[in-house]
Amino acid sequence: MNAQTMSQIGEFLIALMVLLGALLGALSAFGLIRLPDVYMRSHAATKSATLGVLLILAGAFLYFTFYLEHVSAKLLLGIIFVFITGPVAGHLNGRAAYRSGVSMWEKSVHDDLKPALKRERERMRESSNADHPGKG
Amino acid sequence: MIQSMLIASLVILSLAILGCLYRLIKGPSMNDRIMSLDTIGIILLSMIAVLCMLFRTTVYFDIILLIGILTFIGTTALARYIERGDVIERTDDESDR
Incomplete structure (x- = not known):
């Protein structure tokens, strides 16, 4: 196996990685259309889109490293940044949805957060009444 | 070979953006x-x-970093606004004044 064949195989593998990442992005859009409520949709949008972007950015990093002789720290920084902030943004959005009262799918069977949130709100109200007795 | 695969992935990604646009227009809640x-x-x-x-x-590559940061900040600000009604939370003694 000579060097040219090796280089072609490497190029093909990198292109396959990029294509797989694009398919994962399309899969997340499909889940975003089809799933029934906000929480399930955030599952689809957060996980598979993040993985797809990670695959595409890693493919671009490998391509620029091996074929154009350019090791890009910016691309690595972008990979790490997306890897950290994608799930955090999804979690913030789901929390905002639950606390602002977006209802779940009517066929959902289990909701552990509801009694916990109720307890927390009661505790908050009691403590604010103790702080400002005149206003409460 | 690699060119055509890259163009195919661009097409797939544009279709994914179209799917997200459907949810952006129709979406029942703000979240x-x-x-x-x-x-x-x-x-x-x-x-x-x-x-x-x-x-x-x-x-x-700069644009990649820029879009990543802007997307995260925008999502955080909008989610906080939906949840609490303000973006930057004030402490108690500030709001008492």
């Missing part, structure tokens, strides 16, 4: 729209990475 905007930003970022590979240039 659906925020989430779909977040996904559109992330997919746009990967489209720019594919374009960099296609044109064999490194000048768009």
